[in-house]
Amino acid sequence: xxxxxxxxxxxxxxxxxxxxxxxxxxxxxxxxxxxxxxxxxxxxxxxxxxxxxxxxxxxxxxxxxxxxxxxxxxxxxxxxxxxxxxxxxxxxxxxxxxxxxxxxxxxxxxxxxxxxxxxxx
Amino acid sequence: xxxxxxxxxxxxxxxxxxxxxxxxxxxxxxxxxxxxxxxxxxxxxxxxxxxxxxxxxxxxxxxxxxxxxxxxxxxxxxxxxxxxxxxxxxxxxxxxxxxxxxxxxxxxxxxxxxxxxxxxxxxxxxxxxxxxxxxxxxxxxxxxxxxxxxxxxxxxxxx
Amino acid sequence: xxxxxxxxxxxxxxxxxxxxxxxxxxxxxxxxxxxxxxxxxxxxxxxxxxxxxxxxxxxxxxxxxxxxxxxxxxxxxxxxxxxxxxxxxxxxxxxxxxxxxxxxxxxxxxxxxxxxxxxxxxxxxxxxxxxxxxxxxxxxxxxxxxxxxxxxxxxxxxxxxxxxxxxxxxxxxxxxxxxxxxxxxxxxxxxxxxxxxxxxxxxxxxxxxxxxxxxxxxxxxxxxxxxxxxxxxxxxxxxxxxxxxxxxxxxxxxxxxxxxxxxxxxxxxxxxxxxxxxxxxxxxxxxxxxxxxxxxxxxxxxxxxxxxxxxxxxxxxxxxxxxxxxxxxxxxxxxxxxxxxxxxxxxxxxxxxxxxxxxxxxxxxxxxxxxxxxxxxxxxxxxxxxxxxxxxxxxxxxxxxxxxxxxxxxxxxxxxxxxxxxxxxxxxxxxxxxxxxxxxxxxxxxxxxxxxxxxxxxxxxxxxxxxxxxxxxxxxxxxxxxxxxxxxxxxxxxxxxxxxxxxxxxxxxxxxxxxxxxxxxxxxxxxxxxxxxxxxxxxxxxxxxxxxxxxxxxxxxxxxxxxxxxxxxxxxxxxxxxxxxxxxxxxxxxxxxxxxxxxxxxxxxxxxxxxxxxxxxxxxxxxxxxxxxxxxxxxxxxxxxxxxxxxxxxxxxxxxxxxxxxxxxxxxxxxxxxxxxxxxxxxxxxxxxxxxxxxxxxxxxxxxxxxxxxxxx
Numbered sequence: 001x002x003x004x005x006x007x008x009x010x011x012x013x014x015x016x017x018x019x020x021x022x023x024x025x026x027x028x029x030x031x032x033x034x035x036x037x038x039x040x041x042x043x044x045x046x047x048x049x050x051x052x053x054x055x056x057x058x059x060x061x062x063x064x065x066x067x068x069x070x071x072x073x074x075x076x077x078x079x080x081x082x083x084x085x086x087x088x089x090x091x092x093x094x095x096x097x098x099x100x101x102x103x104x105x106x107x108x109x110x111x112x113x114x115x116x117x118x119x120x121x
Numbered sequence: 122x123x124x125x126x127x128x129x130x131x132x133x134x135x136x137x138x139x140x141x142x143x144x145x146x147x148x149x150x151x152x153x154x155x156x157x158x159x160x161x162x163x164x165x166x167x168x169x170x171x172x173x174x175x176x177x178x179x180x181x182x183x184x185x186x187x188x189x190x191x192x193x194x195x196x197x198x199x200x201x202x203x204x205x206x207x208x209x210x211x212x213x214x215x216x217x218x219x220x221x222x223x224x225x226x227x228x229x230x231x232x233x234x235x236x237x238x239x240x241x242x243x244x245x246x247x248x249x250x251x252x253x254x255x256x257x258x259x260x261x262x263x264x265x266x267x268x269x270x271x272x273x274x275x276x277x278x279x280x
Numbered sequence: 281x282x283x284x285x286x287x288x289x290x291x292x293x294x295x296x297x298x299x300x301x302x303x304x305x306x307x308x309x310x311x312x313x314x315x316x317x318x319x320x321x322x323x324x325x326x327x328x329x330x331x332x333x334x335x336x337x338x339x340x341x342x343x344x345x346x347x348x349x350x351x352x353x354x355x356x357x358x359x360x361x362x363x364x365x366x367x368x369x370x371x372x373x374x375x376x377x378x379x380x381x382x383x384x385x386x387x388x389x390x391x392x393x394x395x396x397x398x399x400x401x402x403x404x405x406x407x408x409x410x411x412x413x414x415x416x417x418x419x420x421x422x423x424x425x426x427x428x429x430x431x432x433x434x435x436x437x438x439x440x441x442x443x444x445x446x447x448x449x450x451x452x453x454x455x456x457x458x459x460x461x462x463x464x465x466x467x468x469x470x471x472x473x474x475x476x477x478x479x480x481x482x483x484x485x486x487x488x489x490x491x492x493x494x495x496x497x498x499x500x501x502x503x504x505x506x507x508x509x510x511x512x513x514x515x516x517x518x519x520x521x522x523x524x525x526x527x528x529x530x531x532x533x534x535x536x537x538x539x540x541x542x543x544x545x546x547x548x549x550x551x552x553x554x555x556x557x558x559x560x561x562x563x564x565x566x567x568x569x570x571x572x573x574x575x576x577x578x579x580x581x582x583x584x585x586x587x588x589x590x591x592x593x594x595x596x597x598x599x600x601x602x603x604x605x606x607x608x609x610x611x612x613x614x615x616x617x618x619x620x621x622x623x624x625x626x627x628x629x630x631x632x633x634x635x636x637x638x639x640x641x642x643x644x645x646x647x648x649x650x651x652x653x654x655x656x657x658x659x660x661x662x663x664x665x666x667x668x669x670x671x672x673x674x675x676x677x678x679x680x681x682x683x684x685x686x687x688x689x690x691x692x693x694x695x696x697x698x699x700x701x702x703x704x705x706x707x708x709x710x711x712x713x714x715x716x717x718x719x720x721x722x723x724x725x726x727x728x729x730x731x732x733x734x735x736x737x738x739x740x741x742x743x744x745x746x747x748x749x750x751x752x753x754x755x756x757x758x759x760x761x762x763x764x765x766x767x768x769x770x771x772x773x774x775x776x777x778x779x780x781x782x783x784x785x786x787x788x789x790x791x792x793x794x795x796x797x798x799x800x801x802x803x804x805x806x807x808x809x810x811x812x813x814x815x816x817x818x819x820x821x822x823x824x825x826x827x828x829x830x831x832x833x834x835x836x837x838x839x840x841x842x843x844x845x846x847x848x849x850x851x852x853x854x855x856x857x858x859x860x861x862x863x864x865x866x867x868x869x870x871x872x873x874x875x876x877x878x879x880x881x882x883x884x885x886x887x888x889x890x891x892x893x894x895x896x897x898x899x900x901x902x903x904x905x906x907x908x909x910x911x912x913x914x915x916x917x918x919x920x921x922x923x924x925x926x927x928x929x930x931x932x933x934x935x936x937x938x939x940x941x942x943x944x945x946x947x948x949x950x951x952x953x954x955x956x957x958x959x960x961x962x963x964x965x966x967x968x969x970x971x972x973x974x975x976x977x978x979x980x981x982x983x984x985x986x987x988x989x990x991x992x993x
Binding site: 009010011012013015016019020023052054055056083085087090093094098099100101102103104105106107108109110114118 | 294296298299300302303306333335336339340342343344346347348361464563564565566567
């Protein structure tokens with residue numbers, strides 16, 4: 001089963017995303033911030049990462065940089081969930097190694113569309 | 122005054138209602154069945170110091186503390202004995218649960234408005250403003266009481 | 281945005297309303313954090329972590345509000361976020377006007393969310409508030425920003441003056457990170473124009489609309505061969521928004537916008553997605569293959585500015601995201617009704633266990649050994665279960681204390697006094713039910729100190745006191761109670777005035793009353809005049825109501841004061857109303873319960889130990905001290921058939937006083953479930969509640985505090 005890591009410090013957002021993804025057959029790992037995400041993935045395989053930016057302890061950009069240092073995450077698609085699509089954000093995301101970005105708010109249907117675009121096969 | 126008060130109270134009684142009847146001394150009384158929660162035997166309550174003599178104390182009713190009032194003592198009717206036949210009517214009056222000791226409980230009777238008469242000026246131990254009427258059935262006379270009002274008065278010392 | 285989304289392909293319906301509840305709770309906590317952080321912020325020395333944490337609160341609420349379609353909330357939080365973003369990046373300095381406005385916004389958000397939650401219309405027009413925050417955010421607010429980047433200041437300043445200067449500054453220093461985040465440098469061509477002057481109207485837009493940006497002609501004011509005007513613009517506004525604005529004066533087809541600024545390298549543009557034009561779909565994009573970080577000179581500082589404060593914020597962060605960032609322990613939210621039911625059931629179980637224990641005592645322990653052992657185990661487990669369940673409802677006093685910083689800040693402004701709050705022992709725990717009930721009385725006491733206790737700044741200085749008046753809230757456990765104090769360093773109470781006023785009101789007083797008694801007059805009904813009764817929560821509240829509220833919780837309240845120096849109100853409450861350790865005592869044929877927490881010791885005695893005083897009073901000597909002796913059979917008028925000599929003496933202590941009680945027997949010690957006598961009956965003097973014994977009978981619980989107070993008079 002395709003496995004997605006969803007990182008956001010807002011419980012309501014996490015719940016919404018998990019519900020949407022699980023309803024469509026994805027397996028979802030939830031984390032409340034970057035540090036929690038790193039703790040939770042352990043040795044697991046993850047097919048896609050969705051991460052918010054502004055989080056306590058470890059923010060999204062730092063998480064992305066950390067993930068890219070891990071061999072099995074070098075090629076994993078990582079999408080930044082961001083509230084604005086400024087060039088500054090894009091540059092920062094690109095520099096950190098994100099695969100792409102998605103602007104919040106998004107509706108569940110859109111989320112599913114984009115994920116299916118981004119996932120290989 | 123009395124008749125007028127009764128008319129007002131009676132105006133509320135429109136359709137047949139059910140009354141639980143009980144005895145205090147020589148007299149029979151009736152109260153709205155909806156106010157009655159249950160009927161129990163008498164058990165020795167826990168005395169409360171400095172309470173009026175007609176408040177016997179409190180008992181444990183499945184975890185709830187309920188005061189017990191002896192109506193016979195309050196109204197000076199009959200001799201207040203406590204034996205196996207003594208009955209306590211547990212009333213649920215919305216704001217409070219109270220038990221009242223009576224001599225005996227009779228039956229539940231349905232009275233239609235026609236069977237209820239105005240109360241004449243009688244010399245009753247129960248303040249006539251709490252008597253809603255006199256019910257007649259066969260040759261029995263029931264003194265119908267607004268029990269919730271009565272229990273809420275200052276003289277009952279429950280509040 | 282609607283709450284449900286249907287997909288034609290899958291037929292799924294996504295009902296987002298199921299997440300609303302979590303969002304409301306989350307938003308509520310974010311608002312509470314935000315308020316606390318704002319109140320703590322020192323304008324002259326705001327720290328990064330706090331500013332970031334405050335930003336995150338607004339940001340988080342905005343994200344959820346936008347996702348779930350709460351547009352009014354999203355709009356307000358969006359502009360707050362804009363301001364907070366600039367503040368955390370130190371582009372603006374925070375001022376007390378900003379703090380006040382943000383606090384006000386927090387209140388408005390609470391209302392908006394509450395209305396949403398209850399399905400009613402908030403009826404609040406946020407336009408003015410949004411504009412005010414916008415003005416702060418773009419530096420045209422009341423406070424002059426101590427701006428950091430020169431260009432930021434220039435673009436923020438009234439635009440009319442900067443039209444020619446700012447863009448020049450921007451273009452003069454292109455490489456050294458001169459642009460504020462989000463700012464783009466654009467070359468705009470407007471034409472062909474029949475009347476090139478139309479383009480001037482566009483220029484005026486930048487003068488009329490604060491925060492739009494700056495515009496400078498790059499063609500020296502002369503149209504080119506194609507009757508087209510050229511301008512250089514620095515703005516944070518998107519192309520489509522700019523076009524919207526320009527279209528007031530010129531038609532869209534006449535406008536072309538090209539981004540040339542430092543932030544826009546060739547890399548940025550090809551992020552076009554499968555979906556249409558760059559300006560249409562800004563909602564999703566893919567970078568190309570992971571390249572090396574590009575244009576490190578400009579981007580890296582921005583990235584560092586963004587990442588560093590957030591990565592390091594331990595303290596503020598923990599405070600800022602209490603619900604979602606449950607860092608050390610996980611929690612479950614449980615409705616209080618479930619907890620209450622649990623407590624009731626455990627209470628019933630305690631009673632049943634007591635009955636079993638009672639029955640078990642009648643059995644031969646040797647014959648029924650297994651039963652006896654099991655009953656002992658049951659008793660221990662029941663007690664542990666009960667303690668664990670009661671602990672669930674204990675929450676720290678912070679729940680009460682945390683409303684006071686805001687209240688004092690508001691009062692400061694309103695009364696024109698300088699007020700400071702100290703809190704001590706906010707970790708002290710109290711049963712949730714009591715916390716809810718003690719909040720109003722405490723609020724009134726604090727307000728009383730601020731209103732009547734603390735003097736105006738000028739008076740304080742004249743009295744040699746610091747200008748700031750201090751209100752102190754302290755909570756601590758003492759035995760089986762909690763003591764909460766409200767202290768102030770104000771003018772204190774004047775004994776003579778109180779006595780005079782009491783006489784005026786027709787209260788019976790005498791000059792021989794102790795200070796404590798005189799101060800206690802404040803609680804007498806009718807003492808406060810209507811003019812002095814301060815309306816805390818819309819209801820008329822007087823000190824007498826405060827005292828009544830406290831005593832109805834089984835507590836007591838006392839005042840201490842030194843004139844000119846201040847006042848202290850001490851509130852004592854039982855830790856919990858529901859369960860208590862009791863000592864059951866026999867008095868003739870009746871059983872009473874003495875709260876174990878107030879028992880000092882018990883001593884066998886004989887009649888000769890009792891000495892009489894003044895004919896009616898009795899005292900007994902205990903450890904070289906004479907204590908008043910109260911016979912419980914006399915106190916409660918217990919009928920006796922036979923005279924009783926001797927008995928057991930129990931020394932009890934409460935409210936700083938000690939007395940001795942005479943009873944017949946000590947029956948035992950056990951936990952009692954406290955039942956409310958007043959639910960169906962009324963308050964009985966000397967009795968604080970009732971409990972149900974193992975045999976099902978009711979026993980009354982002695983109110984030791986009442987007894988000691990009575991003896992004092």
